[in-house]
Amino acid sequence: MRIYHFDDDGVFINSSDARQDPLDADNFLIPRNATTVAPPPVAVGEQACFADGAWSIQAIPTPEPEPAPAPLTFAQQREIAYGEIGAQLDMLYWDGVNGTTVWRDHIAAVKAAYPKPA
Numbered sequence: 252m253r254i255y256h257f258d259d260d261g262v263f264i265n266s267s268d269a270r271q272d273p274l275d276a277d278n279f280l281i282p283r284n285a286t287t288v289a290p291p292p293v294a295v296g297e298q299a300c301f302a303d304g305a306w307s308i309q310a311i312p313t314p315e316p317e318p319a320p321a322p323l324t325f326a327q328q329r330e331i332a333y334g335e336i337g338a339q340l341d342m343l344y345w346d347g348v349n350g351t352t353v354w355r356d357h358i359a360a361v362k363a364a365y366p367k368p369a
Contacts, residue, residue: 263299332361
C-alpha cells in the first residue's frame, strides 16, 4: 500500500510503502502526517497541500526578501580599511628598514576616506 507524507503545514513531502502491522496482517501502519490518498499532479510553482482529508493545489509562497544589511559604522569602516594588525606591523617594520612612509601614508589615506564624524 502506497502512502503519501506531508509536513506539519500539510505540504506534500514524498511517498513510500506502508508497513504491515505486525500484530494484524490485514492492516497497514499509517504514520502521523501521512495518508493513503494520492496527491494531484502539480505544475511548476505549485505544491500539493493536505487538509481536512483532501489535497488541494496552492502556489508556492514567495519567500520574504532578505533585509538589507545595516550600513557599517564609522568604526567598522575604519577597522576594515586599516587591515590586519600583522600587516600594519609588517608595514612599520619595512618602513624602518627602507626609510619609507608606507604605513603612515596608509593610515592617512584611511583617515581621509573615513573621516571622524562631528
